[in-house]
Amino acid sequence: MFITSTGIAVLTVVTALIYLGFLHRVLDRMKLAKESALIILLLMLAGFFVPPVRLGSVLWISIGGALIPLGICVYLLVTADTAQEKGRAIVTALLVMIVVYLSDKLISIRPGTGFNVDPLYIPALTAGIIAYLMGRSRRSAFIGGVLGVILIDLVSASEIFLRNLSPSRIVIGGGGVFGSVVIAGMLAVLLAEVAGEVRERLQGGPKHE
Template sequence: MTNFPLGLIILVAVSILIYFGAAHRVLDRMRLSDKGALAVIAAIIIGSFFDIPVISRITVNLGGIIAVILAVYVWLGAGTAYEKIRAVIAAVVTALALFLAARFLGAEPEQIFIDPIYIYPIVAGVVGYLAGRSRRGAFFAAVMGVLALDIGQYVYLVTNNIRGKVVIGGAGAFDSLILAGILAVLLAEIIGETLERVQGGPDTDDRPSELIKNLREPEPARKPLNEGEAYEGGEDKDEK
């Protein structure tokens, strides 16, 4: 799917935002540094041009697999076991939603109002956020949901004895998998930030303790006691 450059364009745009520090908040909540995120994006873009044959009917796209590894890393960095379990459930729900979309919407562009290549990231991004809620959970659910669709396509071809080849990981930066993950995080950031402001402050669930400490309002400074007040009680007591 090298004729689908939107994913590449978005990755470049994200890289620019990261370089200028505009995505620091999102990366911090996903346990990623600016340099680390830029390195991963570069690896995804470069790896997207390499397809590695595994067996006769399965090829692995290196860029897509790097994105999957990133999703697993983000999932492992989740704050609590509850968030991890919820992310896994969200990935299953996202995969089911994608299977239904592929089954009932059809694969011919003329049959629906939008190109199918755009449907999968939209469905995965929206469902991934609604089910995963956190930025980490939404990203994991969206990416793994699209990956499950690729694997499901292979199972479908084999069970129905249909000729064809499946590329696990899609086409990396040129595929729905990358767009789904970015859209899910974007929805989580916009909606999450809006809810936090409406509720009067950041949510403390699943956040590192040092981050919460920095987000809280500082305690009011107290005026230091003068020298006479500091030693008056102590000196009198010693004299007595």
């Protein structure tokens, strides 16, 4: 097997396409028309060709992986109907940051130890659960996931300074459209959606508004 062999290339492309398909669906539930969602998705993909932008000695930011999702968050916050909704979203993000920070520190870093979930998925799980419980809000889930991971990256960067650690390169949104920020937002929304749909079905069918 080679990374570039036919089979592996097809597998990678198919996985990526399916992922992007789900991401598109998530985006168009974010108060964006299907076409806008597609354009934003393509922009995020295009972000792969743009290297991360340096913000400081340790901090970098990825355009596709953080700046664009952050822009969507700002758009969602600004267009939120009530102050309560905005508050919920921010609180979700803060809670995600706290929970992820604790789990990062307390989970053993040995493969196979600690809580059963890979650190990549913990922000999404947390954001999905908290956003759903606080108000069944898909948008809170998205903001919670995206903003939560961005915040934790900022916390990590400041931790490097506070503890005088060897400076690494913290790329906010590292991984671009396949990175931790986007995954957090996307999976959180999907989780909240599934929870919401299942709950509605259990209650006897969707309420037609």
